[in-house]
Amino acid sequence: MQPLKKDILNVPELPEVETVMRGLEKEMLGETLHHVSVHAPKLRWEIPISLKALENEKIIKFSRRSKYVLMELESAKVILIHLGMSGKILFSEGKSYIKQKHDHVLFYFGNKRIAVYNDARRFGMVDVLEKGDVQDSFYLKSLGPEPLGGCFTKDYLYNTLQKSRVSIKVAIMQQKVVVGVGNIYASESLYAAKIHPKTLACNLTRAQAEELHTCIIQVLKNAIAAGGSTLKDYVQADGALGYFQHSFKVYGRENEPCYHCKDEIKKVVLGQRSTFFCGKCQIQ
DNA sequence: AGGTCTGTTACTGA
């Protein structure tokens, strides 16, 4: 149990990425990016040489798309950052910085400060694109709607699920259906909506799809709120940005009592990923 | 030492 729970805190999903983005925005927006130093040849993919060439540019905008953080520079170049499964960003003072294991990219900015990208498993990515190419890029071109954006409507979700013959758990984790819902919040959303994760997506009633729509949004918003509250003092115990203690109702709680009915939480594997649910509260 | 865990893409086959 213990190692699993520890791992949970290290996997960024949409709320964590949103929190990281807001933290970067708070510290770096309007500052000058002096230099980018790359200490690894590749993460998930090659880190482009052009990243090293970014010097003395003002940072004019931060945004998020799915689990990607976008940092826009005044030259209309955009740095894309994905944290993968173990990526972290820490702020450091240039004077006192000591390179840690897995520190791969250093963003020197402002008054001798550094935003350090650290990623043990190297499943993340850092790339730089022209602003006009971002939406149609390899990374973003086939992504579905943002769960907290206007395109993710109840009608959209119901209609999309009707065409899908995978389990509802797998369906809401598919990026084409909706972005940003990873393994943790998929289980949490289905528990909140009282829907069994093995239910075929196309078998959801309209009422179930609408309830799930509501729950996905609520679960993500609650997590973002929890993350936002940690931003007041972004330098946490381990110094990492965007990681916060958040309690889950089913995730990682196999054999523990359901908070609603006291039945034991069960675990199954769906789409190669562990899935947690209450067999009594979540009907198939 | 070998299993587990994760997000995303690539591959395979229907």
Next chain:
DNA sequence: ATCAGTAACAGACC
């Protein structure tokens, strides 16, 4: 072409 299922990636932790 599209969909669904599976393997792979890397490193930490037991």
